[in-house]
Amino acid sequence: xxxxxxxxxxxxxxxxxxxxxxxxxxxxxxxxxxxxxxxxxxxxxxxxxxxxxxxxxxxxxxxxxxxxxxxxxxxxxxxxxxxxxxxxxxxxxxxxxxxxxxxxxxxxxxxxxxxxxxxxxxxxxxxxxxxxxxxxxxxxxxxxxxxxxxxxxxxxxxxxxxxxxxxxxxxxxxxxxxxxxxxxxxxxxxxxxxxxxxxxxxx
Amino acid sequence: xxxxxxxxxxxxxxxxxxxxxxxxxxxxxxxxxxxxxxxxxxxxxxxxxxxxxxxxxxxxxxxxxxxxxxxxxxxxxxxxxxxxxxxxxxxxxxxxxxxxxxxxxxxxxxxxxxxxxxxxxxxxxxxxxxxxxxxxxxxxxxxxxxxx
Numbered sequence: 221x222x223x224x225x226x227x228x229x230x231x232x233x234x235x236x237x238x239x240x241x242x243x244x245x246x247x248x249x250x251x252x253x254x255x256x257x258x259x260x261x262x263x264x265x266x267x268x269x270x271x272x273x274x275x276x277x278x279x280x281x282x283x284x285x286x287x288x289x290x291x292x293x294x295x296x297x298x299x300x301x302x303x304x305x306x307x308x309x310x311x312x313x314x315x316x317x318x319x320x321x322x323x324x325x326x327x328x329x330x331x332x333x334x335x336x337x338x339x340x341x342x343x344x345x346x347x348x349x350x351x352x353x354x355x356x357x358x359x360x361x362x363x364x365x366x367x368x369x370x371x372x373x374x375x376x377x378x379x380x381x382x383x384x385x386x387x388x389x390x391x392x393x394x395x396x397x398x399x400x401x402x403x404x405x406x407x408x409x410x411x412x413x414x415x416x417x418x419x420x421x422x423x
Numbered sequence: 424x425x426x427x428x429x430x431x432x433x434x435x436x437x438x439x440x441x442x443x444x445x446x447x448x449x450x451x452x453x454x455x456x457x458x459x460x461x462x463x464x465x466x467x468x469x470x471x472x473x474x475x476x477x478x479x480x481x482x483x484x485x486x487x488x489x490x491x492x493x494x495x496x497x498x499x500x501x502x503x504x505x506x507x508x509x510x511x512x513x514x515x516x517x518x519x520x521x522x523x524x525x526x527x528x529x530x531x532x533x534x535x536x537x538x539x540x541x542x543x544x545x546x547x548x549x550x551x552x553x554x555x556x557x558x559x560x561x562x563x564x565x566x567x568x569x570x571x
Contacts, residue, residue: 228500228502230496230502232460232462237466
């Protein structure tokens with residue numbers, strides 16, 4: 221009676237599956253197009269520890285073709301049941317197989333196992349969906365690159381270790397794209413964005 | 424049918440509900456007596472129908488058909504599912520509600536009140552159709568032509 225058991229966890233997802241998914245997807249696109257600018261994303265309700273913006277990203281992105289890796293904090297029966305029911309996405313135990321990864325700030329110190337794509341298919345890299353407690357409050361860093369006029373100052377509360385891991389995994393066109401979500405907001409960080417740490421001035 | 428009798432029974436009533444069509448509307452008020460929420464609002468989609476030549480050959484794609492599905496949850500936590508052919512959202516919602524009610528303590532009551540009459544009507548319809556078709560049957564005989 222596995223089915224009867226798991227169905228007890230199910231909750232409604234988007235109110236309007238078509239429009240809400242489109243609005244959420246649009247917000248995610250906008251977040252990547254203008255890295256560092258927070259976009260509103262409030263079309264879903266929170267699901268246990270998943271905040272509205274994080275859950276909306278999942279509902280908009282995931283389907284049967286996108287294996288998902290879950291951080292231990294999000295690996296609960298309710299989150300599993302709802303993601304498999306509403307998105308139909310396979311949940312994988314190996315990070316290498318995942319096209320999306322749902323992370324919290326505790327998982328950002330080691331990104332080495334996530335797929336960063338290949339020279340021929342850089343688009344097949346793993347996209348990181350990171351839920352944070354807030355989107356500001358960290359040290360202000362200067363972001364540069366496509367979608368940013370000159371320089372944008374962004375102060376995500378992230379440890380230095382994340383930025384080291386990110387640059388270790390990026391060899392353009394290969395690299396990891398990330399979304400940072402907190403509450404009902406999302407910030408995009410595509411692989412093309414250069415983040416200047418301290419005085420080291422990358423051209 | 425499934426080996427597990429519990430699942431086999433549920434398969435049967437889900438089949439009856441899926442074929443019930445507009446007849447379910449008669450039970451609408453009874454089905455909606457309890458409060459419920461839509462886990463998955465009725466939605467229309469396509470489903471690929473596959474078959475096997477002769478029932479045992481290699482699988483082939485027969486074609487796509489329209490399917491409407493729905494999932495509801497009653498206040499007491501029972502969850503009902505439905506998949507019905509066509510694009511009738513009301514039918515899908517009522518069938519899911521009936522599935523949820525049928526999993527409760529009043530299962531026997533619901534079976535007698537809802538499923539058995541529907542099943543009987545479907546049986547009668549099928550028999551009538553079969554009888555009508557039977558009158559068009561042509562039997563072929565080959566007469567010995569005496570060539571040999």
